[in-house]
Amino acid sequence: MHRLIVFLVAATTFLTLSTAAIAAGEPLRVLYLDQSVGWRHEPVVRPRKGGLALSEIAMIAIGQESRAFVAEVTQDGREITPQRLASVDVLVFYTTGALPISAEAWSAVQTRVAAGKLGFVGLHSATDTNWTYDGPGEPYDRFIGGQFAGHPWTQGTPIRIETLDPDFPAVSMWPVGFDYAEEIYQYSGFDPARVRVLQTLDFTGTPLKRPYAVPVTWARQIGKGRLFFTNLGHTPSTWDDPRFRRQVAEAIRWTGRRSSGSAKPDVSRQATWQFKALLAYEPVAGRDDAAILARLERASPAWREATAARIANLRPIYPTKPENDRVPFDTAYRAVLAEVLIRGQSR
Template sequence: MRVFYLSQSVGFVHETVRRPAGGLSSSELALREMARDSGAFTVQLSQDARELTPTRLADLDVLVFSTTGALPIDRATWAAIVAWIESGRGGFVGIHSAADTALDFEGGEAAYTDFLGGRFDGHPWTQGTPIRLSNLEPSHPLAAMWPDRTPYAEEIYQYAGFVPDRVRVLQTLDMTAEPLRRPYPVPVTWVRQIGQGRLFYTNLGHTTSTWDDPRFRDQILEAIRWTGHRKDAPAAPNPDIQDVAAIAAFVAAEELGAPSSEIDPDLADGIRRLQALHPEKRDGDASAWDATRARVRKALSE
């Protein structure tokens, strides 16, 4: 397989993509090592999205993005990329800040968010914050390397524009973990089908230590194989499983007992809306946040 790794930073520059003078970044070196050790792919390295032309797509199988800001990709080129993926000739792997990325044309941010499945909406879990990773599908080939409730330390994003019905979530934050818990679900890894093509995204990858982790490398390798149609794995959306995870997040963060009724999708949606109501999003105003939490608590106890 032929992989094109784009690690351009138009916005914040992560240490994993920062090139030393005359050298390659730690993530570029990691992908080269993964290509060499697995023999599964070759990799072209770039920090300039203008090199990704419609003509060049014919010689590629998978795009890997670890990017920030409005990339210099015009509307016609983006349309060609999406068509290439929809046809099944190409796949896409997004890593960490690929969700903090847009496209440099009018409507480009919305187009990219719709494509990826979500947009960076802050990271309450900053670098080094202890977390645990819930595995919603322990047998899934793109998540099996991470046992359920794996303790970790990473910078974890939450997302705007996320629609559960469009993606299959494989990993989320375990809200039983200290020190920071929120009463709403935070997806970490998901996959989706785009026409005949495939997309994988993971929030992991903020630190060099994550890129050095064998579990992360294994996951990215399997994602490249899957998006490149070299292996099969389920991609159908799993909103029912996500609803269960939403209820579990609320129950854990609010320290409630198990819900007394069946999972209500409308209630799960209400829990998801809490993210936008958090006081840090509303200049410290906690009124809507407190009222919504109280309604959910009451519904779960009935």
Template sequence: MQRRSFLAGLTAVLIGLTSPAAEAQDNAAVKPLRMLFVTQSVGFKHSSVTRRDPGMLSPAEIALTELGQKTGLFKVDCTQDCANDFKKAILEKYDIVGFYTTGNLPIADEDKAYFFGEWIKQKGHGILGFHSAGDTFHDYEPYWDLMGGTFIGHPWGSGNVVTFTGHDPENPIAKPFGKEFTIKDEIYMYRHWQPEKCRVLLSLDYSKSPTGSDVNTGFGYHVPLAWVKKVGEGKLYYNNLGHNETSWTNAAYLESITNAVKWFRGEIEVDATPNPEVSKAYEEKSKKDFEAGEFKGKAK
């Protein structure tokens, strides 16, 4: 419980610095949801989740905490200690769990069973997956089946400028990005992509996203960037962006997250019907663009 108090204290430090307008928003009639933001790295540790000084939050943690304060929709507790904080008794207190993680997180089997078997399927619960949430629990099927994909590489690195296409531009979660969006960020390719279970919202446009790195097409050419799905009565939103710290100040990215939380809350309707036909069409387009472009790599 000391760890929980420490986490709450981190959030309280930031809350104490909020403006009167933010505090007024926080005290609105609508009760904010509680979010547990998990940013533990067992593998590679991104700068966006690195706490540079004791007692301070990372850039991604600050961004989500401040977004919750600004909108009044949710309150955030952050943890980099799954062994102590990712437990049934603690998870029961939360409505949302966010993942910006890597590797095999130290979560007890009984707590995994509760989270994947019960928690996520409950009405009002939501999952947010950011960037390397796809680089977590590679071989644990309940996790990658929930998240929607597993990292195999990032041919588009943090210095690449990429363009992606919006497949569902009127969907509230995708709408902030429009029909086409360009940003500098690292982009993953995936295995375990399951288009029959997800509604893909955004995909990489090869024709407008050059890279000099090797592109592994062994699991397909289509590069989905964001998607939603339902799991029982629970909901999930995954977005590949967030490697670069600048993404956490991008207005479209933050608005998309805000709308996902509104969806979790039941305030807006979001179509999460799987659209495998979009993945099929974009697989064909991506292959043609790959072959027509100056890309390196082959199936592995």
């Protein structure tokens, strides 16, 4: 009898472990929402005679190619309900405007993410999305990490991107530094203490410069759950780029907890990129920016973070039109640049 009990316990354990192993290897279940309430990007436009949009076809194909996930697609946010979420492992948004997502549904999304039962991936204009919400948790713009605040780098603009965590699975397919052409957003409400920036604009190689850092890709840990966002995906050709397609697959794997990678906020590193952007805005021949940055690395964390915040605050006062009053920007820019140079050039 004792042997029979041991055998039954062992068999039950084996079956349980086998079932878990099979489940861990099954494709993730993805719900892809590409609804536009307002501006509609070309990759989400469905043919007039019926059929799927370019990005919807690509999303389904990426899942099949990678064998990482099976995607369902919709252009109606009302399909996101607490009941539907029970059969979804990862939500992917390529959206714009005020989505028709109920407070009950958005609360359920956040609860499931925090519990590690749901991953979230945002693509390109997912940061140009928001709606009124005052329920438990966070409004959408704070949840995803930032809100669209213009795109000086329009479609096809040459840019240079720096990959900061080349071993992170959802950016490892890109070179450490590479030239590209895309539409790149800048953001309001971006809090460096809440995310880990994985890719950023490198203004030493981007012709159209700004004196403040512009993140391109980031990751966020939310309780036991994970969020990933990349600004890439505006241009149809990006969806044909094997690197971007692999990035989408790996982002889904990572947010679905099938791969590892730290989302610990990198406040100090983000401060360094604020200093780099400031110095690259008006390069000066003979000035040793590398030496300046090396000295700034040794400054106190409190000074670095406070000064980086002052640089970030140049964005909302940057003159976007020739007729704009430049005095507020010029005054703030010259003041923070002078402080950075004094600290960075002192021995």
